[in-house]
Amino acid sequence: MIARRAVYTDPKVRALLTRFVPAADEVGRLQRGKDPESLLFQKVAEQGHYAGRTVPTSTRQGLYATTVDGRLLASINHNDPARVAAMLEKALAAWDALPEAERVPAEGWDGKGELRRLEGRYPNDGLVLRLTSRDLPRGGGAAAPSPSRGATDWRAAAWNLDYVWLRREEAAALVPEARQVGATREVEGPSLDRLARVALVDNVRGQTYPAPKESLERARLTSTVTAVEGARVTLALEGEARWEQSGRWPIGGNGPATPTRRGFEGRLLGSATWDADAQRFVAFELLAVGLRWGATQYNGRHDDLAPQPIGYLFELAADGPAEHVAPAAFWEYGW
Amino acid sequence: MRRATLLLCLLLASSAATAEEPVAAPLLTAESYAGLRSAIAPTPEESAWRDVGWLPTFGEAVAEARRARKPIFLWAMNGHPLACV
Numbered sequence: 001m002i003a004r005r006a007v008y009t010d011p012k013v014r015a016l017l018t019r020f021v022p023a024a025d026e027v028g029r030l031q032r033g034k035d036p037e038s039l040l041f042q043k044v045a046e047q048g049h050y051a052g053r054t055v056p057t058s059t060r061q062g063l064y065a066t067t068v069d070g071r072l073l074a075s076i077n078h079n080d081p082a083r084v085a086a087m088l089e090k091a092l093a094a095w096d097a098l099p100e101a102e103r104v105p106a107e108g109w110d111g112k113g114e115l116r117r118l119e120g121r122y123p124n125d126g127l128v129l130r131l132t133s134r135d136l137p138r139g140g141g142a143a144a145p146s147p148s149r150g151a152t153d154w155r156a157a158a159w160n161l162d163y164v165w166l167r168r169e170e171a172a173a174l175v176p177e178a179r180q181v182g183a184t185r186e187v188e189g190p191s192l193d194r195l196a197r198v199a200l201v202d203n204v205r206g207q208t209y210p211a212p213k214e215s216l217e218r219a220r221l222t223s224t225v226t227a228v229e230g231a232r233v234t235l236a237l238e239g240e241a242r243w244e245q246s247g248r249w250p251i252g253g254n255g256p257a258t259p260t261r262r263g264f265e266g267r268l269l270g271s272a273t274w275d276a277d278a279q280r281f282v283a284f285e286l287l288a289v290g291l292r293w294g295a296t297q298y299n300g301r302h303d304d305l306a307p308q309p310i311g312y313l314f315e316l317a318a319d320g321p322a323e324h325v326a327p328a329a330f331w332e333y334g335w
Numbered sequence: 336m337r338r339a340t341l342l343l344c345l346l347l348a349s350s351a352a353t354a355e356e357p358v359a360a361p362l363l364t365a366e367s368y369a370g371l372r373s374a375i376a377p378t379p380e381e382s383a384w385r386d387v388g389w390l391p392t393f394g395e396a397v398a399e400a401r402r403a404r405k406p407i408f409l410w411a412m413n414g415h416p417l418a419c420v
Contacts, residue, residue: 001420003410008384017387020408023396024389024416037394041411064409068400088408095406104404111397119392134375136361159377162419207414267363289363289371309360311375322389328419 001205002079002154010081016088020065031060035116036109040070048075065091067098069108118326121335127164127171127281130317133204134159136289136309155300160203163317163327166191167335171281174223175274179233187221187239190334195221195286196241198332200264200312202292205300210329211264215245221268231277237286239268251295251302260305266290270314281316288312391417 007013030041045060046052062077063084073091076083095103122128135158166174173191176183196219197211221239228234244263251260270286292310295301317323327333361371389410390396396407414420 003416004384005381008387009380014387017408019405021396021400021403021405022387022389022408022410023393024391024410024412025393026415027411027413030393030411037392037397040397041393041409044409045411059413061412064407064411066407066409068397068407073406091406091408103406104401109397110401111394111399115392115394117392117394132375132377136371136374138358159375159381160419161417203419207419266360269363269365269368285372287363287368287372287375290360291358307358309358311361311371313372313375321391321395322385322417325391325415325418328414 001158001160005154005157006079007081007084010085012085013081013088016085016092019092020088027059027061029117031058036113037111037115040109043070044072044075047072049077063087065095067095067103067105068111069105071098071102118330119324121165121326121330122324123165123167125168125280127166127174127284128317128323129164129166129284129286129314130323131162131164131199132159132313132315133162133202134311135204136311138308155205158205158300160205162199162203163323163325164194164199164314165327165330165333166194168279170194172279174221174237174272174281175233175235176223176225179225179228179276181225181228183225185223187223192219192221194333195219195268195314197243198327198329199314200241200243200266200288200290201329202262202264202294202299202301202310203328204310206298207328208262208296208299210332211243211245215243215263216241217244218242223272226271231275232282233274233276235272235274237268237270237272241266241268241288241290245294247296249296251297251305253297253302260294260296262292262294262296264290264292264310266310284314284316286314288314385417389417391415 030038044064044066050060064075065073073094074087076087170191174187176185197216201208219241224236226234226236242265246261248257248259250257266289268288273283275282289311291307293307400407410416
């Protein structure tokens with residue numbers, strides 16, 4: 001999250017990146033997989049800053065500059081834009097020093113072919129929502145949502161992204177059957193479940209787990225037709241959700257697990273436009289606002305356990321490749 | 336500045352609680368919708384990192400780098416850097 005703000009808004013870094021093909025990817029699969037993509041990454045990473053490392057972790061997170069056949073040009077794992085810029089300059093110097101024939105060798109993996117990636121399940125004819133989560137201002141004058149570190153802490157301005165995927169039939173389940181003003185539908189099934197307990201989790205400061213099905217105490221989303229113009233049906237969306245889970249997590253990092261309760265309770269409100277001819281949404285926006293509480297191992301809430309305001313914005317994702325990233329808790333979809 | 340003003344308004348609206356009182360979430364209504372949306376949505380400055388032209392997989396970068404005859408820059412993290420980290 002820090003890198004998003006500090007590194008990739010830096011003018012020098014952005015200028016240097018124009019000489020590269022920039023890509024981002026999840027490291028866990030790449031460093032453990034056996035497919036051509038993963039094996040190529042492992043070749044790169046084992047020349048880089050964490051080569052061979054197993055302690056304190058075996059992570060290969062970081063920034064890598066490489067040729068297409070896995071010749072490392074430079075690498076680093078840092079959020080300082082000056083150091084990243086220096087790494088990019090080093091990589092370009094190494095690239096420029098390579099003989100032309102070695103920059104893009106004809107042999108080697110071409111980056112194509114069937115890969116078992118979650119992105120391959122992208123619902124082209126369904127509904128793809130970009131989900132932003134963020135802390136909202138607190139009562140009692142506590143403006144900084146980082147009690148232990150003060151207002152300069154990055155967590156005071158933290159926000160996160162995720163995606164929500166609905167298949168075509170799951171998206172259609174949000175639309176009342178009657179195409180007339182006033183018609184309503186109580187959304188249920190996977191569409192509601194995915195919004196209420198998979199999406200509405202506290203990932204503002206870092207990843208967490210979906211709420212278990214049994215933790216869902218209330219979930220309602222009412223869809224009401226407010227206008228009909230030809231095939232376009234405008235909907236008002238309104239609802240609520242509450243879940244709470246008791247569990248044991250090492251919330252301070254890698255220490256012992258401690259008993260904790262976490263949860264969310266809040267309201268949902270929004271609107272959408274369904275194109276009945278195309279059988280897809282052409283507009284969609286939904287807010288969820290409520291309270292969150294508790295923590296899990298990696299979501300950075302170990303010193304912020306009490307209920308505090310949180311907000312979520314669901315909106316239509318763009319159709320570009322950068323928004324084809326799979327939802328963080330895709331395993332919970334059952335697809 | 337606009338965000339700061341909105342955040343201040345929301346803070347004042349929800350600041351009736353004291354240390355002894357339960358915390359309340361801002362009330363989500365048609366009237367409060369625009370202010371809350373603005374408080375949640377990333378600003379253009381916060382979203383600027385997305386303008387780099389990222390490809391979402393290493394494999395797509397390999398294919399594109401072969402076509403464009405360029406080196407690859409890969410940002411690899413726990414959690415996809417373009418989504419939930």
